[in-house]
Amino acid sequence: MSGDPKEPRPVDAELKAAEHGFCTRAGAPALDRDLRDALIALESPEYLQSDCAGSLRRPLLEACGWLIAGVALWVVLIILFS
Amino acid sequence: MRPYSGFAAFLWTSAALGSASYAYLVGSSLATIGNTWASVIGYWIGTLIGMALVSLAVGIPSFRTGIDTVDAAKSALGVRGSLIFMVGIVFSCVGWGNILVAMTARSAAVLAHSLPLRVGSQDEGIAIAVAVALVITIWWLASKGPKAVERLTRWCVPGQLLVAALLLILLFVKYSAATVAQAHVPVARMLTTDHRLQVMLAVEFGLNNGFTMTPFLGGLTRLAASRRIVVTPPVLGYATGAGFISGVAALATAVTGTTSPLDWLTVVAGPALGSAIMLFLVVANVAALVAFIYLGGISIQQIGHLSRMPWKFTTALLLLPSVFVAFRTQWMLDSVMDLLTYNGVMFVGITGVLLADYYVLRRTHVDVAHLFTRAHHGRYWYQGGVNWVAMAVVVDTTAGYFLMFNPVTLAVAAPFRFMGAAAPLLMATVLSYVVLSRLVHGRQPLPEVRRKVVEVEL
Numbered sequence: 001m002s003g004d005p006k007e008p009r010p011v012d013a014e015l016k017a018a019e020h021g022f023c024t025r026a027g028a029p030a031l032d033r034d035l036r037d038a039l040i041a042l043e044s045p046e047y048l049q050s051d052c053a054g055s056l057r058r059p060l061l062e063a064c065g066w067l068i069a070g071v072a073l074w075v076v077l078i079i080l081f082s
Numbered sequence: 083m084r085p086y087s088g089f090a091a092f093l094w095t096s097a098a099l100g101s102a103s104y105a106y107l108v109g110s111s112l113a114t115i116g117n118t119w120a121s122v123i124g125y126w127i128g129t130l131i132g133m134a135l136v137s138l139a140v141g142i143p144s145f146r147t148g149i150d151t152v153d154a155a156k157s158a159l160g161v162r163g164s165l166i167f168m169v170g171i172v173f174s175c176v177g178w179g180n181i182l183v184a185m186t187a188r189s190a191a192v193l194a195h196s197l198p199l200r201v202g203s204q205d206e207g208i209a210i211a212v213a214v215a216l217v218i219t220i221w222w223l224a225s226k227g228p229k230a231v232e233r234l235t236r237w238c239v240p241g242q243l244l245v246a247a248l249l250l251i252l253l254f255v256k257y258s259a260a261t262v263a264q265a266h267v268p269v270a271r272m273l274t275t276d277h278r279l280q281v282m283l284a285v286e287f288g289l290n291n292g293f294t295m296t297p298f299l300g301g302l303t304r305l306a307a308s309r310r311i312v313v314t315p316p317v318l319g320y321a322t323g324a325g326f327i328s329g330v331a332a333l334a335t336a337v338t339g340t341t342s343p344l345d346w347l348t349v350v351a352g353p354a355l356g357s358a359i360m361l362f363l364v365v366a367n368v369a370a371l372v373a374f375i376y377l378g379g380i381s382i383q384q385i386g387h388l389s390r391m392p393w394k395f396t397t398a399l400l401l402l403p404s405v406f407v408a409f410r411t412q413w414m415l416d417s418v419m420d421l422l423t424y425n426g427v428m429f430v431g432i433t434g435v436l437l438a439d440y441y442v443l444r445r446t447h448v449d450v451a452h453l454f455t456r457a458h459h460g461r462y463w464y465q466g467g468v469n470w471v472a473m474a475v476v477v478d479t480t481a482g483y484f485l486m487f488n489p490v491t492l493a494v495a496a497p498f499r500f501m502g503a504a505a506p507l508l509m510a511t512v513l514s515y516v517v518l519s520r521l522v523h524g525r526q527p528l529p530e531v532r533r534k535v536v537e538v539e540l
Contacts, residue, residue, distance in 0.1 A: 039450060059145070059309050059312050059313045066134040070127055070128075074124075077123055081277050
């Protein structure tokens with residue numbers, strides 16, 4: 001830990017503020033240990049090296065591919081039935 | 083933590099979501115558009131496009147961060163503004179859940195007529211008794227949590243798809259392939275004889291069906307373990323599940339000339355098998371109802387006080403309106419369904435705002451810790467916790483939608499014939515949200531791409 005220990009670091013302040021805020025799972029207060037662990041896990045080396053944190057290139061290409069395919073089929077349908 | 087790792091399992095679950103029992107009712111409505119095949123194919127294409135957009139807007143962000151849609155939407159709508167999204171979700175879940183209660187109860191009353199025991203004027207009594215029994219059953223099952231939902235879906239959905247496949251086979255066996263291929267409702271009953279407009283209406287219905295997944299898809303993709311399965315299985319599975327059941331119902335309606343599923347089930351499958359299938363569909367509705375109440379319960383737990391309430395009381399709270407509905411099933415079907423259809427339109431605007439915010443303004447980077455920060459220094463606090471720009475754009479889009487197309491009266495404006503309503507409005511939403519955000523908020527600083535690992539003391 002670095003910096004002045006008396007001065008709350010931004011992230012601490014955010015997390016403590018969140019204690020009075022929303023929650024993310026059934027029956028749990030906003031900032032329970034699960035949420036805190038989940039937030040920290042998102043920044044862990046394991047997560048950053050996992051497939052979920054990798055490039056979004058493939059899912060974006062897939063989604064755009066389906067979008068273009070759908071629009072192309074829509075045009076074909078209009079031509080066929082109009 | 084992320085149970086879905088296989089392509090097939092995720093595809094199956096998504097198909098399950100698309101193949102709820104009310105897809106039979108949707109299919110019967112599709113047939114009345116005009117050309118049956120144009121309607122069925124157009125509906126599938128519309129759902130495919132809608133799901134691709136929803137996948138971009140909420141599926142990918144939730145997959146990336148591991149949080150559900152209401153939380154992920156806070157970056158665009160504001161930490162408090164996301165509550166409006168939650169209200170829409172709860173309204174949809176509880177509303178459509180109660181529509182299903184009413185439909186199931188009325189179907190059971192009609193079904194009772196086909197049994198040897200004649201019930202005569204006791205129809206209303208049967209409907210009330212079935213509705214009350216359903217409410218109690220749903221509460222009992224929903225109280226058991228996600229495991230019960232998963233188990234019910236596992237058994238009911240394959241059954242629904244098998245029943246639809248059986249009905250399709252029966253259609254081709256009982257009527258010739260040529261009859262099925264050429265079957266359309268009589269011209270007098272068609273919504274329009276304009277072929278172009280028929281295609282547009284079918285695609286519009288499909289697009290709206292896709293957009294209704296906006297509140298729910300993030301909850302599913304956050305459970306996916308790999309980028310390989312996060313887009314194609316939900317898009318293809320949901321569109322095909324919904325399209326298949328609706329398509330079978332549309333063909334059956336066109337061939338038999340009757341719009342009520344109970345009527346054409348009896349004609350296509352015969353009185354005994356038709357009644358048995360109807361009974362199965364009534365039971366299968368319970369799975370969808372439990373899922374609706376479960377999703378609604380999860381959503382209202384975003385509110386601090388309700389999050390501390392025991393789960394059994396939360397589900398009971400959501401089912402309170404159902405107790406009233408049990409005694410007024412016909413009123414529910416006559417009056418509330420229109421209101422819910424109007425409510426669904428807001429998801430077009432929300433999808434557009436989420437797309438613009440995540441890809442154009444934030445370049446796919448969201449600071450998750452700030453999504454849970456209810457304080458002025460939070461990055462997504464905006465003004466009083468609400469992004470009023472997003473709210474204004476959503477309201478504008480919804481109003482514009484009704485000018486282009488009224489989903490209840492089906493009245494359309496002239497431009498609808500060229501691109502429908504949802505597609506051009508979604509593009510307008512993206513553009514107006516980006517421009518207005520730049521004007522009002524300026525160029526927002528992008529969150530750091532990689533934040534350092536932080537030590538947190540509680």
